[in-house]
Amino acid sequence: MDNGSAGQAEEGGAWAGPAGAEAFAAVEAATDWLLGYPFVFEALSRRLGADELLVDYGCGPGRVADRAARVLGARVVGVDTSAEMLAIARSTATAVAEFHLVRDGRVTGLPDECADAVMCNHVPASLPTEEALLGVFAEIRRLLRPGAPFVLLTTDPDCTELEYTSLRVGAPGVSYRLGEEMPLRLLRTDGSWQEVRNHAWPVDRLPILLESARFREVSQRRPTVDEASALADPALVGRHPWTAERAAPPLVITSALAS
Incomplete structure (x- = not known):
């Protein structure tokens, strides 16, 4: 996974500080680049024109924001609660127009x-x-003008029984309650695994929360490996067998419009 620090409780959490930012930047994220980000970009491309302003909320080290700017031709702005994350992003995500800190929400x-x-x-x-x-x-x-799109990528906390190419969700056989702390193991670029503590948010709860936050026309999609063959990097598609991803895709795209 490449994003996720902007919402950390009390602007801290697993990726807080310089060490946390460096660790986050070393996450490999193959499953996300297959079944997540290409579909986020596809959903945005239906409503976002060239040179329009796209905010990446929780941009982390900026890899996704940088790719979005190059794929969509939009003016991308990255925001995050972590100054350390933004420092990494500023030095590497050269296609991103600017960066802003999230402070006190x-x-x-x-x-x-x-x-x-x-x-x-x-x-x-x-x-x-x-x-x-x-x-x-x-x-x-x-931040959004009325009628503008919001696209949210999340991991399904119910996908605990399979070992995915670059992530392990929770513990096998465990069912997690709403907001309950849940372990997530992420593959690093050096081949090692890092465990962080996440929170379980069932994907069917997200539309209810979005509607209460003044969003409308909420829809959800669970991308498959077959669909990814037409969107993701062909080299990535052919790099792994994606056995678990084919059996039970773990990522969900939730799209909505600002009311």
């Missing part, structure tokens, strides 16, 4: 209704309560 330097679209990748997993998640959704709604 508000994006600094961005006015109301400035964005033509917002994407948010894996941020809910860092949030322990519905109040915190609704706070993030409210801030995203503040």
